[in-house]
Amino acid sequence: MSTSGSPSVLRVLNDRAALEVLVREETVSRSQLENLVGLSKPATSQLLARLEHAGLVAKAGHRQDGPGPRAQLWSLKADAGFAAGVDVSAAGIDVAIADLRGTVVAEEFTPADRLGPRDALLVALTAASVKAGIAPETLTHISIGIPGAVDQQTGYLRYASELPGWKQVDLLHLLDDALPVPVTIENDVNLVALNEMAHGTAQGRSDFFLLWIAERGVGSSVVVGGELIRGATLGAGEIGFTPVPDLATATTPFIGHRFGDLITNAALLDLAAAHGIRATGAIDALEQGLATDPDGFPRDFARRISAGLAAVVSILDPELIILDGDICVAGGDRLAALVAESLAGLVEPRVPIVSGRDDASSVRAGAVQAALVPAREAHFAAGSTIDVP
Known part of the structure; x- marks a missing residue:
């Protein structure tokens, strides 16, 4: 076995295509892979030999059914590499490997x-790595989800008032001296959008808008052509700063003119109280309202949401809007229907509005998805440099 410094572009593309098939399928035979990738029998056999030598695929028994000789099956050696997804919030650090x-x-x-x-991240990553049976320095990639956006010049965090201790550190180079592992940092709501594309309500969608309203804050994510729109300064999606009118019919104390002001927990409790609901939090208020008087507090809440969405729909005309975050998810399809009805009175495009998934770990799951892309790329590219005599 020897290594080649510059594998052909065709080899890289063929190897990547084969490995992507093996990511999707538990096992495949050579003939199946040949058909799926579009290679000749000798080329497919050589490809499998090369990837086996690289430690990326392994023999996985033989097919038991069908006439004729039992075909050799192959599978991805999934433990050839590992990626970590991290959700950083005011509650703590949530890691998945x-x-x-x-x-x-x-x-x-x-x-x-x-x-x-720095120390908090290292403690969490090390503990998770121990559970996975690996050393943290052997991770291929780490993706960290965090509220707000990181300034690409200073590395400092912006728009994250709930994480004061994280705002004066260079997050872009935070782990450089501790872990020799590539790290990317992404807005937490953008990661929720990635999770919805991979496993949720946005599967098969290339243009959608995700609005996140939760007890931990408000945010949004824009996906166009299947790609996240981050903005020139990575501040795209900070919808909470958008000035909007308060379309609620009930009278409440003035708390601000921005969208984020109108949907804080305190603002929603004031709105619920104006409708005669006494609650411990916004989720409790919404659940009470939906159970007793959907046309009261829930409809006024939907009016406030539609005020924030009107400009988004007019500018982007997305094919789907997802209402996510624990408050919106608590409202479910009924809140989504109220928002759609209110929004229809403000803008012309009729955009489907759906509730996001009830997934408390959606940020972390999105971070895993974000980390897997470069992790797979690193291993798949390395496998293409292997030459088998």
Whole structure:
């Protein structure tokens, strides 16, 4: 076995296509792979030999059914590499480690404490790696989801008032001296959108808008042509700063003129109280309202949401709007229907509005998806450099 410094472009493309098939399928035979990738029998056999030598595929028994000789089956060696997805919030650090197939093999939640950002991340990543049976420095890629956006010049975090201890550290180089692993940092709501594309209501959609309203804050994500729109300064999606009118019919104390002001937990409790609902939080208020008087507080809440969505729909004309975050998810399809009805009175395009998935770990799951892309690319590209005599 020898390594080649510059594999042909065709070899790289063929290897990547084959490995992508093996990511989707538990096992495939050579003839199946030949048909799926479009290669000749000798080329497919050589490809499998090369990837086996690279440690990326392995023999997985023989097909038991059908006439004729039992075909050799092949599978991806998913444990050839691992990627970590991290959700950083005011509550703590939530880590998941997945193999190359995307199967989560370890999880770890570290509550917020007095540790600084660097040490807190290292503790959480190390604990999760121990559970996965690997050393943290052998991770192929780490993706960190965090509220707000990171300034690409300074590395400092913006738009994240709930994480004061994280705002004056260079997040872009936070782990450079501790882990020799590539790290990317992404807005948390963008990661929710990736999770919805991979496993949720946005599967098969290339243009959609995700609005996140949760007790931990408000945000949004824009996907156009299947790609996240991050903006020139990575600030796209900070919808909470958008000035909007308050379309609620009930009178409440003035709390601001921005969208984020109108849907804070305190603002929603004031609105619920104006409708005669006494609640411990916005989710409780919404559940009470939907159970007793959907045309009261829930409809006024939907009016406030539609005020924030009107400009989005007019500018983007998305094929789908997802209402996500624990508050919106608590409202479910009934809240989505109220928002759609209110929005129809404000703008012309009729955009389907759906509730997001009830997934408390959606940020972390999106971070895993974000980390898997470069992790697979690194291993798949390395496998293409192998020459088999």
